[in-house]
Amino acid sequence: MEKYYHSVRLDPEKCKGCTNCIKRCPTEAIRVHDGKATIMEERCIDCGECIRCCPNHAKIALTDSLDKLADYQYKIALPAPSFFGQFKDREDIEAILGAFQSLGFDEVFEVALAAEIVTFNVHQYLASQAFKKPLFSSACPAVLRLMQIKFPDLLDQVAPFLTPMEVAARLAKDEATRKTGIPYEEIGAFFISPCPAKVTEWKNPMTTRHSAVSGVIGANLVYKDIVKHLLKNNAHGPSPKFHRATRRGMAWGYVTGESKSIDFGVGLAVSGIHNVMSLLEEIERGELKDVDFIELQACTGGCIGGPLNIHNVFVGRVRLRELIRKHGGQPEFYTQGQLLEMYNQGTFQATESVQPRAIMTLDEDVSQALIKMERLDQITNELPGLDCGACGSPSCRALAEDIIRGIAFETDCVIKLREKVKTLAEEILDLARIVPPAMSDAVKKDKAD
Amino acid sequence: MPVDSLQFTPQIKLEFRIEEEDFFVAGASASSVKKALQQLGLNQEVVKKVAIIIYEAVMNVAIHANHGVLRVLVDPTSVTVVTEDEGAGIPDIQLAMQEGYSTASHEAREMGFGAGMGLANIKQCSDDMNIQSNVGVGTTLSAKVLLKRSTP
Numbered sequence: 283m284e285k286y287y288h289s290v291r292l293d294p295e296k297c298k299g300c301t302n303c304i305k306r307c308p309t310e311a312i313r314v315h316d317g318k319a320t321i322m323e324e325r326c327i328d329c330g331e332c333i334r335c336c337p338n339h340a341k342i343a344l345t346d347s348l349d350k351l352a353d354y355q356y357k358i359a360l361p362a363p364s365f366f367g368q369f370k371d372r373e374d375i376e377a378i379l380g381a382f383q384s385l386g387f388d389e390v391f392e393v394a395l396a397a398e399i400v401t402f403n404v405h406q407y408l409a410s411q412a413f414k415k416p417l418f419s420s421a422c423p424a425v426l427r428l429m430q431i432k433f434p435d436l437l438d439q440v441a442p443f444l445t446p447m448e449v450a451a452r453l454a455k456d457e458a459t460r461k462t463g464i465p466y467e468e469i470g471a472f473f474i475s476p477c478p479a480k481v482t483e484w485k486n487p488m489t490t491r492h493s494a495v496s497g498v499i500g501a502n503l504v505y506k507d508i509v510k511h512l513l514k515n516n517a518h519g520p521s522p523k524f525h526r527a528t529r530r531g532m533a534w535g536y537v538t539g540e541s542k543s544i545d546f547g548v549g550l551a552v553s554g555i556h557n558v559m560s561l562l563e564e565i566e567r568g569e570l571k572d573v574d575f576i577e578l579q580a581c582t583g584g585c586i587g588g589p590l591n592i593h594n595v596f597v598g599r600v601r602l603r604e605l606i607r608k609h610g611g612q613p614e615f616y617t618q619g620q621l622l623e624m625y626n627q628g629t630f631q632a633t634e635s636v637q638p639r640a641i642m643t644l645d646e647d648v649s650q651a652l653i654k655m656e657r658l659d660q661i662t663n664e665l666p667g668l669d670c671g672a673c674g675s676p677s678c679r680a681l682a683e684d685i686i687r688g689i690a691f692e693t694d695c696v697i698k699l700r701e702k703v704k705t706l707a708e709e710i711l712d713l714a715r716i717v718p719p720a721m722s723d724a725v726k727k728d729k730a731d
Numbered sequence: 732m733p734v735d736s737l738q739f740t741p742q743i744k745l746e747f748r749i750e751e752e753d754f755f756v757a758g759a760s761a762s763s764v765k766k767a768l769q770q771l772g773l774n775q776e777v778v779k780k781v782a783i784i785i786y787e788a789v790m791n792v793a794i795h796a797n798h799g800v801l802r803v804l805v806d807p808t809s810v811t812v813v814t815e816d817e818g819a820g821i822p823d824i825q826l827a828m829q830e831g832y833s834t835a836s837h838e839a840r841e842m843g844f845g846a847g848m849g850l851a852n853i854k855q856c857s858d859d860m861n862i863q864s865n866v867g868v869g870t871t872l873s874a875k876v877l878l879k880r881s882t883p
Binding site for chain 1: 807
């Protein structure tokens with residue numbers, strides 16, 4: 283298996299070795315050893331839970347920086363729908379789009395525009411009735427990665443379409459080549475991302491072999507410069523003309539937006555990775571077969587709650603909704619005819635199906651795995667069951683697993699260690715009470731006399 | 732089954748108690764067994780089948796019997812699901828096996844259970860299924876799923 287890349291990393295300087303993150307991680311991917319957290323690379327799904335909960339801000343997301351723009355002759359920014367929720371509603375969208383040009387971009391293409399195409403695709407697909415209910419959105423890469431690891435048998439229910447980010451990159455690059463004559467490879471399309479998982483998705487795409495995205499830049503890295511530019515140019519200058527997205531695409535920035543836009547049959551929207559997990563468990567048991575479409579978002583509140591966004595999720599949400607209320611009603615850029623043609627030709631269909639990743643397995647050989655599991659149960663039963671996390675593993679069961687895998691010891695458990703010390707102390711005391719044979723003889727003689 | 736006398740075969744046994752009208756234990760036991768089977772690296776199809784069998788079999792006990800126990804045995808060649816209950820028993824097993832035949836209470840149906848598909852589903856998912864029942868005493872159901880080679 284090729285090396286698995288992921289975006290969320292630890293800043294060892296800042297990590298104080300507390301155990302907040304190990305408890306929140308949905309895939310139990312973090313351990314604290316030698317006073318520092320370590321992320322088990324192959325388990326991390328980049329959901330960003332640890333970034334949110336770390337009191338020392340020691341979890342970071344690796345994204346590209348604006349330096350990467352220099353590698354391309356023509357540069358396009360692809361801002362995520364949620365990005366626009368980071369501004370006060372007095373700003374109009376054209377001005378925000380225009381501000382990207384001050385950062386060195388030649389063009390801006392709203393990902394929300396691509397989301398409208400995905401909306402149409404999924405709606406048509408649902409209307410075709412040729413699918414297993416419920417159908418899952420393919421938009422959130424952290425959710426797909428969770429499914430790969432924990433819910434592999436639900437993967438065939440993922441909507442077989444490219445994500446808005448991918449569609450946007452393809453459309454924007456095609457259009458730029460047509461317009462400027464610059465070769466396709468010389469055009470860079472950069473996603474402005476609220477999300478570390480999108481970085482991973484671009485490097486290891488799940489629904490296509492090669493991503494058309496040229497880089498993923500954290501929203502946090504461009505925000506300040508854009509605000510500066512907006513303040514400077516507030517008074518003057520007509521902003522350049524852009525293709526504009528409507529509410530159907532813009533609403534993808536927060537949870538429920540996607541499913542409401544798709545608007546087919548019975549829809550459901552769930553956000554927060556732990557909520558997503560409990561819902562998927564229900565569905566695995568055969569629940570919700572009567573629901574047509576489920577939008578699943580790893581971040582509470584949807585992409586607007588992404589860890590790379592600047593403002594609080596609810597502040598962002600209300601601002602984005604206001605923007606949509608004011609600016610979401612313009613005529614749609616793509617005609618129904620164009621949308622239908624793209625759907626019929628399968629232009630933005632997924633070319634790869636999302637594959638399971640069996641990384642929780644104890645052993646490749648079933649017999650060996652059974653032996654290990656027996657031992658695992660035994661060790662778990664012997665542990666105190668406090669799930670305190672002081673050993674650096676998220677639960678007693680997880681510590682038992684780590685012992686089986688050879689990366690931890692029973693004495694890592696403080697309670698176990700205490701028991702062992704107590705036994706040792708008692709043994710020492712017992713030994714101390716034993717009178718040496720030479721002396722005991724003397725004692726006997728004393729008595730005889 | 733031939734007795735493979737001296738060979739030591741590793742085996743895991745998982746056990747759950749089932750109380751009358753405890754409709755949650757079915758889902759809970761199915762998902763905890765599922766986690767274990769995934770950890771053992773068993774084929775997805777097998778895991779799925781076993782989860783369905785457990786859900787349906789435990790539901791049957793919860794709906795129809797006084798109480799019972801679920802046992803899941805895993806060895807390198809198969810997974811066996813056994814439910815043993817004390818309760819009314821099944822007077823006519825063949826009739827009970829028919830799709831859509833149900834004697835579930837109005838209450839159970841109101842909660843969305845008791846569609847009469849339980850035993851049929853179990854049969855469909857298992858490679859070998861066996862029911863023994865004594866009216867007024869109880870029922871023992873055993874369903875076995877063979878492990879195919881896990882596809883890499």
